Amino acid sequence: MLNQPVDVLIIGAGASGAAIAWSLVDTRMHILCLEQGDWIFDKDFPSRDQDYELARYGKFSCDPNVRGLPQDYPINADDSPITPVNYNAVGGSTINYLGHWPRMKPSDFRARTLDGVAEDWPVDYATLEPFYEMNDRIMGVSGLAGNPAYPAYSPPNPPIPIGKLGQTLAKGFNTLGWHWWPSDVAILSRDDDGRAKCVNAGTCDLGCAAGAKASVDLTHWPMLLRSGVELRTGARVREILVGDDGMATGVLYHDRDGTLHEQRAEMVVVACNGIGTPRLLLNSKSKHFPDGLANSSGMVGKNLMFHPLSGVTGRFDEPMEGFKGPFACSILSQEFYETDPSRDFVRGYGLHSGRVATPVTYALGGYGVDNPIPWGAEHRRRMDDVYPYIAGLTVVTEDLPEEHNAVTLDPNLTDSDGIPAPKITYKVGENTLKMFAHGEARAAEALMAAGAREIVADGGGRDGKVWRRAGWHQMGTARMGHDPATSVVNGWGRCHDVKNLFIVDGSIFVTAGAVNPTSTIQALALYIGDSIKTNIATLFD
Amino acid sequence: MPEHATPFWSADERRLIDSILDQIIPASADGRVPAAGSLGVADFVAERVSEDAGYQAVVSDGLALAAGLDGINTATLERLEITAPEFFAVLLPLVYKGYYSRPDTRPLFGLSAKPVHPDGYDVPGEPAELINALTAPVRTRGNCFRDTPDGRR
Numbered sequence: 247m248l249n250q251p252v253d254v255l256i257i258g259a260g261a262s263g264a265a266i267a268w269s270l271v272d273t274r275m276h277i278l279c280l281e282q283g284d285w286i287f288d289k290d291f292p293s294r295d296q297d298y299e300l301a302r303y304g305k306f307s308c309d310p311n312v313r314g315l316p317q318d319y320p321i322n323a324d325d326s327p328i329t330p331v332n333y334n335a336v337g338g339s340t341i342n343y344l345g346h347w348p349r350m351k352p353s354d355f356r357a358r359t360l361d362g363v364a365e366d367w368p369v370d371y372a373t374l375e376p377f378y379e380m381n382d383r384i385m386g387v388s389g390l391a392g393n394p395a396y397p398a399y400s401p402p403n404p405p406i407p408i409g410k411l412g413q414t415l416a417k418g419f420n421t422l423g424w425h426w427w428p429s430d431v432a433i434l435s436r437d438d439d440g441r442a443k444c445v446n447a448g449t450c451d452l453g454c455a456a457g458a459k460a461s462v463d464l465t466h467w468p469m470l471l472r473s474g475v476e477l478r479t480g481a482r483v484r485e486i487l488v489g490d491d492g493m494a495t496g497v498l499y500h501d502r503d504g505t506l507h508e509q510r511a512e513m514v515v516v517a518c519n520g521i522g523t524p525r526l527l528l529n530s531k532s533k534h535f536p537d538g539l540a541n542s543s544g545m546v547g548k549n550l551m552f553h554p555l556s557g558v559t560g561r562f563d564e565p566m567e568g569f570k571g572p573f574a575c576s577i578l579s580q581e582f583y584e585t586d587p588s589r590d591f592v593r594g595y596g597l598h599s600g601r602v603a604t605p606v607t608y609a610l611g612g613y614g615v616d617n618p619i620p621w622g623a624e625h626r627r628r629m630d631d632v633y634p635y636i637a638g639l640t641v642v643t644e645d646l647p648e649e650h651n652a653v654t655l656d657p658n659l660t661d662s663d664g665i666p667a668p669k670i671t672y673k674v675g676e677n678t679l680k681m682f683a684h685g686e687a688r689a690a691e692a693l694m695a696a697g698a699r700e701i702v703a704d705g706g707g708r709d710g711k712v713w714r715r716a717g718w719h720q721m722g723t724a725r726m727g728h729d730p731a732t733s734v735v736n737g738w739g740r741c742h743d744v745k746n747l748f749i750v751d752g753s754i755f756v757t758a759g760a761v762n763p764t765s766t767i768q769a770l771a772l773y774i775g776d777s778i779k780t781n782i783a784t785l786f787d
Numbered sequence: 788m789p790e791h792a793t794p795f796w797s798a799d800e801r802r803l804i805d806s807i808l809d810q811i812i813p814a815s816a817d818g819r820v821p822a823a824g825s826l827g828v829a830d831f832v833a834e835r836v837s838e839d840a841g842y843q844a845v846v847s848d849g850l851a852l853a854a855g856l857d858g859i860n861t862a863t864l865e866r867l868e869i870t871a872p873e874f875f876a877v878l879l880p881l882v883y884k885g886y887y888s889r890p891d892t893r894p895l896f897g898l899s900a901k902p903v904h905p906d907g908y909d910v911p912g913e914p915a916e917l918i919n920a921l922t923a924p925v926r927t928r929g930n931c932f933r934d935t936p937d938g939r940r
Contacts (some may be wrong), residue, residue, distance in 0.1 A: 293904040297888045303880075353933040360933065370935065390918065394930045405918070407910045413921065420924045425931050427922065435912070445907025455904035569898055570908040584933050605887035605896045610880060618879040621811040622861050630815060634897060 252278040255511035257483050260338015262751040263517030264466035265768040269775025277475045282482035283317040283335035291453035299606040306452050309715050319661035326672035328552050330521045330717035337463030344450045344574035345459045347430040348761035357757045361585045361592045364647050367756045368737030377769040385460040386438050389430035395580040406435045411566045411637045412576035415599050418696025424581035431575045432460035450573040486530040494747045500663045515748045520720025523753040524653040525668040540741040545734050549647035549722040551758040554674050556707030558689035559638040560698025566637045568603040591680040593644040596760050608633050614715035641685035643678050644760035647722050682707030719763045721755035738777035745786045750774050795833035804829045806859040811882050820895050823886050831885030849874025
């Protein structure tokens with residue numbers, strides 16, 4: 247079936263697709279977004295159910311291989327210690343992300359110049375700063391101004407409570423003279439723009455039934471639809487089509503019944519995240535692009551970066567009430583974020599204080615981990631004498647780009663429409679293992695300084711035992727750059743090889759930083775949208 | 788302890804699984820926290836096992852081995868865990884999920900019995916004076932990010 251051509255076709259209605267639609271909506275171009283998932287409403291979120299926690303291990307798992315919903319595609323992660331996680335719906339992974347919202351830093355964009363590793367980005371912090379600020383207002387970010395780990399900026403809403411756990415850990419960091427700051431979060435600390443403030447349910451990963459967490463189905467799509475943007479759900483793109491002139495002409499997509507449609511467009515924007523985007527490009531082979539679309543550099547799918555994680559946990563004398571409050575965000579220490587030549591690794595890591603130790607999660611070994619605690623008398627001791635009193639720090643490391651860490655197409659595995667699924671080949675790098683050794687020791691030090699009686703879990707990242715279901719942040723697989731021989735898109739997201747094809751998601755990251763990427767993904771998408779408008783007269787030259 | 792057969796297990800099997808579950812999550816010494824078998828967690832386990840043929844085979848084999856033990860206690864189950872680790876690999880996550888996801892067990896660990904939405908939990912925001920006092924040492928140390936060579940932040 248052939249549909250009426252549109253001016254702009256966006257593939258994916260998640261964080262980046264919504265952000266670029268937001269930027270382009272004032273052009274009055276005909277914008278169509280195709281989303282393989284559907285709308286999901288607050289009444290469908292499991293946090294209203296009696297056995298809400300079970301959903302975390304089934305229908306609302308962050309792992310699409312566990313969820314196995316019709317709109318999901320399988321991911322072969324057998325050759326990776328980390329498995330990618332996501333959500334497929336209007337809102338994409340902002341439905342089940344945790345809303346932690348740190349920005350990248352000026353040095354993150356200059357790793358080659360400053361530290362001699364990876365590559366510099368073709369954009370810098372100063373260029374993105376106004377887009378970070380604009381995006382923080384759109385999302386309703388909460389935080390505390392004055393963080394000395396960044397150039398000055400002011401979140402639009404006051405910080406969320408850091409709670410007993412955050413206050414306790416903050417005192418430990420202060421004792422050591424180390425940096426910490428209340429986390430920036432895309433979670434409302436006060437009612438704003440028709441959304442209610444956070445109720446501290448601690449189930450951010452199960453969808454926020456309060457609407458306090460900024461998912462783009464709430465923050466963007468209602469306005470976009472009112473402004474004339476068309477959103478077609480249950481539409482899974484099979485292939486991006488290319489004409490004889492090598493320009494993109496549109497896509498082939500399956501509707502929810504499996505019927506194949508052709509949708510033509512003047513411009514195609516890919517917003518499918520760091521796994522879905524290379525998968526789509528590699529599935530879009532043609533006589534012009536026999537190795538996959540926009541892949542003359544061979545970099546499509548290469549340089550996959552996650553943020554490998556491990557956790558260190560201390561037992562305190564008083565209950566820490568870790569289940570109260572937003573799941574992942576209380577305070578963040580960036581004391582060891584920047585390169586220090588005295589260490590045996592380059593770049594750095596953050597120490598994040600998460601909350602979320604509910605009894606089910608704890609008993610099963612922790613979030614994203616399948617390692618149940620012992621049974622019997624030791625079980626009783628852990629649940630009564632340890633669990634209520636624990637607080638932890640997550641070591642969030644910067645992953646460096648390495649070509650052998652890659653997304654390819656699985657030769658056998660397909661989704662329900664028969665489209666080849668992605669296969670992940672990934673190994674935690676030597677630099678990262680050294681970071682873990684340093685970071686886990688520092689995390690233990692901070693917990694003890696905060697008053698922990700003992701360290702009950704000391705990580706394991708230094709031995710490569712990273713959290714399995716921790717592939718939230720998928721970056722680098724279609725990276726930006728000035729040189730078409732070593733990068734897929736230019737400095738404003740346009741593919742070197744196909745001048746009416748843009749990529750706006752985490753796949754265009756050049757480096758990963760050591761922070762949650764969504765604020766940067768959306769700032770980049772807004773910047774790319776702005777660049778498209780600025781260059782509109784010569785857009786495809 | 789439930790003495791009845793279930794659609795999934797015979798009465799003997801049910802008594803056996805209940806006794807195993809009582810060892811996996813034992814009651815607290817003061818009786819405040821009940822054991823898993825006496826709480827009826829076997830119903831949850833049965834439901835999940837019945838949905839998965841792989842689980843059924845492993846649990847059936849495990850129960851057959853358990854039936855031949857010299858009673859169900861810590862020592863015998865520790866030996867069984869060595870000879871049939873797959874039985875425990877299937878059983879433990881199911882028991883923990885079934886036990887701790889119940890509205891009657893959550894309050895024993897401080898959580899609300901109710902679903903967390905819409906009420907959530909009361910976490911008062913810190914007064915500005917407290918946050919200012921806590922962050923004062925950090926602010927006093929000054930900026931801790933690197934400038935880039937071109938000075939562009």
